[in-house]
Amino acid sequence: MRIEPISAQHRQALVDFVGEISQQDRYFVDRTLISQVAVASWTQAVPERRLVAVEDDGSISGLLTVARGTGWSAHTADLRLVVNSACRGRGVGKALAQAGVELAESLGIEKLSVETMSANNGAQATFVPLGFAVEARLPGGIRDDNGQLQDIVILSRWLTGGDGA
Ligand SMILES: CC(C)(COP(=O)(O)OP(=O)(O)OC[C@H]1O[C@@H](n2cnc3c(N)ncnc32)[C@H](O)[C@@H]1OP(=O)(O)O)[C@@H](O)C(=O)NCCC(=O)NCCS
Numbered sequence: 001m002r003i004e005p006i007s008a009q010h011r012q013a014l015v016d017f018v019g020e021i022s023q024q025d026r027y028f029v030d031r032t033l034i035s036q037v038a039v040a041s042w043t044q045a046v047p048e049r050r051l052v053a054v055e056d057d058g059s060i061s062g063l064l065t066v067a068r069g070t071g072w073s074a075h076t077a078d079l080r081l082v083v084n085s086a087c088r089g090r091g092v093g094k095a096l097a098q099a100g101v102e103l104a105e106s107l108g109i110e111k112l113s114v115e116t117m118s119a120n121n122g123a124q125a126t127f128v129p130l131g132f133a134v135e136a137r138l139p140g141g142i143r144d145d146n147g148q149l150q151d152i153v154i155l156s157r158w159l160t161g162g163d164g165a
Helices: 008-019 024-028 031-038 092-106 121-130
Strands: 002-005 049-054 060-068 076-083 111-117 133-143 149-158
Touching: 002 092, 008 049, 008 060, 049 092, 060 092, 076 092, 076 121, 092 111, 092 121, 111 121, 121 149
Parallel strands: 076 111
Antiparallel strands: 002 049, 049 060, 060 076, 111 149, 133 149
16 A cells, blocks of 8 residues: 555546445545546646555555645644545554645644544544644534434644644
């Protein structure tokens, strides 16, 4: 498995990857990217930066997006991460998350955040070892597929050069 910036050569593998993402996980997916795939314009220059995990057979097992804030929040970015459910538990998420932190650092971003459900142990187990900590909790921010209210948590960390570093 290798991590690389998304490019035109990933197009079909990305369409396949997106097609396999469950309804439940679509909350985490980069919706802009899906629509860009649909209109075949996703290779054009866009503000978001994206990395993919590519398996030896060329299939994509994970996608990470660094979405920079705008205006007064331009020093911040949100990370979004999703790994194919068949490929979880073997380090893809951790490798993409680490690469995302490094990419954000290289872009001069000072603060990173990840939004997830508080019950999402996998997300927290992936990001907390990378220095992220729960910064905010939004009670009842999600109604899950069973109709139950779930809290959203925002995990954040400062990067080198940021005020909190
Ligand atoms: C969260 C997610 C990205 C993890 O991807 P992954 O490839 O399975 O993660 P890794 O194999 O790299 O595991 C990273 C760590 O999390 C732990 N972990 C993974 N899934 C877990 C789970 N469901 N419960 C508890 N721990 C879990 C692993 O044990 C590992 O910890 P370790 O290094 O101490 O062993 C993946 O489950 C996913 O795509 N979930 C849906 C989308 C999502 O929640 N995105 C995150 C918020 S944007």
